[in-house]
Amino acid sequence: MILLALLAIVELSTFAGNGSIQKPNIIIILADDLGNGDVGFHGSDIKTPNIDRLAAEGVVLDQFYACPMCSPTRAGLMTGRYPNRFGLMRAVIPPYREYGMPPEEFTIAEMLGEAGYKHRGMVGKRHLGHRQKKWLPENQGFTFYEGCYNGAIDYFTQEREGEQDWHELDKPSEKSGYTTDLVGDASVTFINSVPETEPFFLYVPFTAPHSPFQAKTEDIAKYPERTGDKKIYAAMIDCMDQNIGKILNCIEKRGQVDDTFILFFSDNGGVQRVASNGDLRGWKLTPYQGGINVVAAARWPAGNISGGEKITERMGYIDVLPTLMEIAGYEGQVENELDGINVLDAMRGENLEDRNWFTYFDQRSEKIERLALSTDEWKLIWERNAGDNTSPFEKTELYRIDTDKIESVNIAEQNKELVLSLQTVAEHFYRNKVEHQNPRYPDKENLAGSVIKNWTPEK
Template sequence: MERVFVNYLVLFAALISASFSATVQSTPKPNIVFVLADDYGYNDIGYHGDQIKTPVLDRLAASGVKLENYYVQPICSPTRSQLLSGRYQIHTGLQHGIIGNSQANALPLDSPTIADKLKESGYATHMAGKWHVGFYKEEFMPHNRGFDTYYGYLGGHDTYYTHMINYKSKPYLDWRDETGPVFNESGLYSAQLLTNRAIRVIKGHNPDKHPLFLYLAYQSVHSPLQVPERYEKQYKHIKDEHRRLYAGMVAALDEGVGNLTAALKDTGLWDNTVFIFSTDNGGTVLYGGNNYPLRGWKGSLWEGGMHGVGFVAGGLVDKRSAPAVAGTVNRELIHVSDWFPTLVRLAGGSLNGTKDLDGFDQWDTIIKGNKSPRKVMLHNIDILYRRRGKPLEKYVHIWDTSVRAALRMGDYKIITGEAKNGSWVPPPDGRHYDLPVIKDDPNKNLWLFNITGDPYEHHDLSNKEPEVVEVMLRMLKAMNETAVPPRFPPSDPQSNPALHGGVWGPWQ
């Protein structure tokens, strides 16, 4: 009798264990939808400025977590490479410039992409939009870097209707899917094409088979300034043509995100989705963008070049937050390279097989409000960029201050070399803004700011706090010693699309 009772207990325990295991295993992995806007200014989302309206993005951000100490890179390829790899550009050789369509250059194959890792974790992986991390060989194409499907363009920018980019002043098609060039989309606006493709992916997705990873990298709002008239008409009161067209392009982007999220809700995927919105760099003032009150714009090492617009929303954010995070403003230090470990671990994946990452898992920082594990953030070290001024003798034993570089350490940010376009540009709304007058010596090549106390970079502390300068220059030196040589090859004449059916694509 006693043996029967013991056997019964063992059987009961096994049933309970099996039931618990089945419950754990039946908990679905989260869907992950990452939307990346292009050249989107800090002042150009509704909750940062009042000239351009973004009701969809505002509602999404208000339902989740606004990332207000979030950083990307000053230009396109570096941001995208760090998002996909979790590694600083000094560790991938992409620390100088962007990847040109005719350059034999790409994000190296020595480490998996985020799509590779999520696919390894059981995800269906899809991409629509701008690639811009190299395509000169077939193995660098999106469908060979972890994405099951791809639809969009490979280079840095296209026309929005004809989907072409020039080579030696002649336009060639840069629009394709994973099977090859797509020739029949001319005349259709890219923001709508990309949104519609993403919606088709969502509607065709079977959540019973796989969780979803969707990377939607909009062309909007990069130049050229093109938009259907109905969007521009919403801003007919804006007199500046560039700003008016840009505002219309933002409206089209906002509508696209609204249609995308509606599809996620209609298909029942939203409740188990983490939705991330980010820009790739600051806005381009010459093409209608605005980063006020930040200093500088796209391409610069000032805050306006790389202090990103970003937020996290989605049905799963509310479910997993403790306490609820709706409307939270997160001011912890977060970098675009952090998405790689954050999302791979959120998906239950492994970081095995990756090279040393520069990103940190920020999920508990975002959802629970924990302190960021990131204390230091390298903006870049570019030894190929033109030098500015002469190395300061005071620090020459540590660092050549004529070299273009920038680093964040806690509250402090240091810039050396050529920072580029460092003015403050007010939003063109007709109001008066009392902005500082820049009187920097053209050979000045060292700045130090307390970004927490002076987020708009008005007060250079480099002469007042030499001890901080020295510590940060030593840190730049140590980081540079880990760098791989930068790759920036000349244009390859074999890339000429005229040699490949009039279409941009792999040529080696």
């Protein structure tokens, strides 16, 4: 009995990170605009054997939520907070904007640094601010970075707006190749740079399969039954999966499969023109499930996240930081209020208490705010004029999301009191937003300054 007790103590210290034994490696892999239905384990014709392997050997996160667009998801992922609290939930960050994730926010990389992770790498698309050095990865907790600051860079030249956007830490990189391959290769380089006796954190936000729709000839040839951009889109996902395979194989060669926590998900749903979100209604830039309920899987054999189970508990991007706090054994303080929760036990199959889940965006030129509130039973969608829009508009939808996951029957008219109650809750969330919000995407009045040479900020 004494021996068993000692073994239990050792196991807890190993995997909770509370003792001298190595903490688990942590890898977050983020796809860009990947449709919920565009992976093999969801029945797609697109070849994704490595993503499928994560799902089969780990767990499928069937109700994993993101924002309906890029930068907000990345901001909430990094902080564990709804990005309206610091101005980054309304819209993405286009080139030249004088906006970025505030240094006052406590990031995953900074937290893990305090938790004993000396090696903290990021490879891929940042998209959280690029005009000032304070917004760059190395100034927000990362010790290694290779990738692009903008979205939608050219896959073969790494250019955006005519300037090269590929960096190693804060310096322009001379590397060339297909972007997805550069991401995979740099990820392997980072992993192999870490001594096998020391834990690491690696965040891999691929640019794929976001536009521009560009793929390698050999990958396009694999999909003769597809045409046009849908053909290229499939090839881009295929290539991303190949590079995820490089990461998985690297971990396997190092003998670290069991002791590595891996989370894979998409930053939002797929775009209507090329993607499939399966049975889910809606697309990227909509508050429907197809925009926010994204494909996701996690694996950590030593942490009992394995077996191929489907986890139906609702969780998402803001839960990643508090969950990693548990995995890493972080015992410090977090000054900013967190909106996410630790969902590690839910990934192991335990139930979560019901909670409100919020979505908000106002990216387009029509100046319409789109809010959504989800609970285990209900989903409210509330669209209305933004404060700077004088035209009258309001639209309300209500769904029994527990039984109507495809949002097919709007029952708002039959439940007016419930709608008003949910709107009150949504309005309270909305009021948490700071005044200084990232401008809408087409808002040219907020362009800041001239062309940035090689996208390298001077201040």
